[in-house]
Amino acid sequence: MLCLLYRKQFLNAFNLYKWRKKLKIKTHQKTFDVLYKNVNGFALSKSARQNNDSIELLYGEINFESFIALLSCCNINDQTRFYDLGSGTGKAVIATALVYPIKKAVGIERLETLYNCANQLKQKLIRETRDDSFAQRIEFIYSDFFQCDLGKADLVFINATAFIGDAWTKVANHLQQLKKNSQCISISKKLPAKEFKLELETRVEMSWGIAFAYIHRKR
Numbered sequence: 001m002l003c004l005l006y007r008k009q010f011l012n013a014f015n016l017y018k019w020r021k022k023l024k025i026k027t028h029q030k031t032f033d034v035l036y037k038n039v040n041g042f043a044l045s046k047s048a049r050q051n052n053d054s055i056e057l058l059y060g061e062i063n064f065e066s067f068i069a070l071l072s073c074c075n076i077n078d079q080t081r082f083y084d085l086g087s088g089t090g091k092a093v094i095a096t097a098l099v100y101p102i103k104k105a106v107g108i109e110r111l112e113t114l115y116n117c118a119n120q121l122k123q124k125l126i127r128e129t130r131d132d133s134f135a136q137r138i139e140f141i142y143s144d145f146f147q148c149d150l151g152k153a154d155l156v157f158i159n160a161t162a163f164i165g166d167a168w169t170k171v172a173n174h175l176q177q178l179k180k181n182s183q184c185i186s187i188s189k190k191l192p193a194k195e196f197k198l199e200l201e202t203r204v205e206m207s208w209g210i211a212f213a214y215i216h217r218k219r
Helices: 002-023 025-036 041-048 064-071 091-099 112-129 166-177
Strands: 081-085 104-109 138-142 155-159 183-187 196-206 209-218
Touching (some): 002 025, 025 091, 025 112, 064 196, 081 091, 104 112, 155 166
Parallel strands (some): 081 104, 104 138
């Protein structure tokens, strides 16, 4: 029994090693950390929300490796268009474009300070990596995501923690415009089963701790 336990632990560690090596996690993590070393998204968000402290604008951030592991559970290829609704300083967008050779990574942010920061980091990423393809593959949009067409998205990410009651219903209704078979990752809350099929329920590390994550597919 003890040998079987050790074998299971060894296999899990070995699979993790292979996954990290395949996706070059350590290399991309290093680039990501350099980009965000002196960026305090929480302070930027607090300053930007002085005249609009709506609960839906509460700020939170991904953990790089945990988020990439979550994306690994989705269908991602070189034609994937990824959208982050409420993209903040662009962490989820940049992490996705760094690791995966996707067609497009789009972040939509309604706070101008955070939007500007994300664009500056995009330019810094191009300089650091000397990879001009990021100029076309990464896009940040200064807008309320309710005003944006999501019809081209293949994979959508939204941190739903601060969306409560009618606000979450409004988000779910807006996501109905997603095309058939597209996927949506929501943090903390599930989407309605009628329009979306729940494919995976798991946990992911976020800036505030461990949160539930749900991967859905549009029916």
